[in-house]
Amino acid sequence: MYPSLEGKVVVITGGATGIGKAMAERFGAEKAKVVINYFNEEQEANEIIKTIEKTGGIASAIQGDVTKEGDIKKIIAHAIDTFGSLDIMVNNAGIENEVPSEDLSLADWNKVISTNLTGQFLGCREAIDYMLNNNIKGSIINMSSVHQEIPWPHFVHYAASKGGVKLMTETLALEFAPHGIRVNCIAPGAIDTPINKEKFDDPELKKGVVELIPMGYIGKPEEIAACAVWLASSEASYVTGLTLFADGGMTQYPGFQAGKG
Numbered sequence: 001m002y003p004s005l006e007g008k009v010v011v012i013t014g015g016a017t018g019i020g021k022a023m024a025e026r027f028g029a030e031k032a033k034v035v036i037n038y039f040n041e042e043q044e045a046n047e048i049i050k051t052i053e054k055t056g057g058i059a060s061a062i063q064g065d066v067t068k069e070g071d072i073k074k075i076i077a078h079a080i081d082t083f084g085s086l087d088i089m090v091n092n093a094g095i096e097n098e099v100p101s102e103d104l105s106l107a108d109w110n111k112v113i114s115t116n117l118t119g120q121f122l123g124c125r126e127a128i129d130y131m132l133n134n135n136i137k138g139s140i141i142n143m144s145s146v147h148q149e150i151p152w153p154h155f156v157h158y159a160a161s162k163g164g165v166k167l168m169t170e171t172l173a174l175e176f177a178p179h180g181i182r183v184n185c186i187a188p189g190a191i192d193t194p195i196n197k198e199k200f201d202d203p204e205l206k207k208g209v210v211e212l213i214p215m216g217y218i219g220k221p222e223e224i225a226a227c228a229v230w231l232a233s234s235e236a237s238y239v240t241g242l243t244l245f246a247d248g249g250m251t252q253y254p255g256f257q258a259g260k261g
């Protein structure tokens with residue numbers, strides 16, 4: 001547990017499902033004040049609030065589309081109106097779809113880039129502006145992916161968006177370090193969430209993914225939430241510009257395992 005998180009106000013985009021849900025519940029258990037941004041999943045968001053409240057925590061939900069500037073402003077205003085501040089911004093909302101690159105439409109390219117990269121930029125910009133104006137030494141956490149490093153055929157828009165998240169994170173970390181605002185990202189490997197449902201429901205496809213993971217299992221959303229609370233806490237007070245890989249070793253060249261190569 002991280003006592004420094006008690007009473008801190010955290011916004012989590014895409015917070016009603018998967019990794020976002022696990023982070024909301026973990027920040028709630030840490031006694032942070034949690035704002036869950038959801039896209040379509042109002043019922044799921046309300047369930048998470050109930051779970052957090054059962055353990056003595058406090059949370060609120062707000063609908064919003066991270067690709068819309070006005071919605072990001074609305075989400076952050078909701079946090080400030082409801083809980084009086086914004087200390088931690090978690091830009092988590094993201095999407096992917098598989099298309100061979102020669103068939104990838106401009107509409108699909110734009111949709112993934114505007115959700116995964118532009119949406120995270122807007123979240124960073126609005127949070128940083130508030131933190132600067134209110135002298136808050138806040139923490140920003142962006143959700144990247146192992147595909148900020150590992151090329152991913154048929155997902156060129158996704159890989160490009162996450163590569164962008166990496167350098168955006170590092171650039172903002174450098175720019176705002178003098179103000180004590182820390183900007184980091186988490187790069188998960190394969191995690192058991194709705195984004196992977198179709199793939200992991202198929203035993204053959206799932207086996208193919210597990211073979212890429214030296215630790216031999218698909219990660220749990222709670223294992224990513226554990227990274228987020230550490231990064232947001234005072235235990236990580238000297239950490240900025242970091243990509244925290246949580247991938248069971250996926251980025252450590254698994255093809256070379258057991259002396260191969």
Ligand code: NAD
Nearest residue numbers: 014017018019039065066092093094145188190191193195
């Ligand atoms: P998920 O599908 O459960 O979560 C994504 C969330 O983003 C959903 O709640 C969805 O409603 C929301 N969202 C989508 N478009 C939105 C928009 N325009 N505005 C607001 N919210 C929107 O999947 P997840 O695995 O929990 O994904 C969370 C993040 O983790 C994503 O950024 C994803 O790229 C990243 N990630 C996931 C994995 C994995 O294996 N699950 C691996 C690496 C990175």
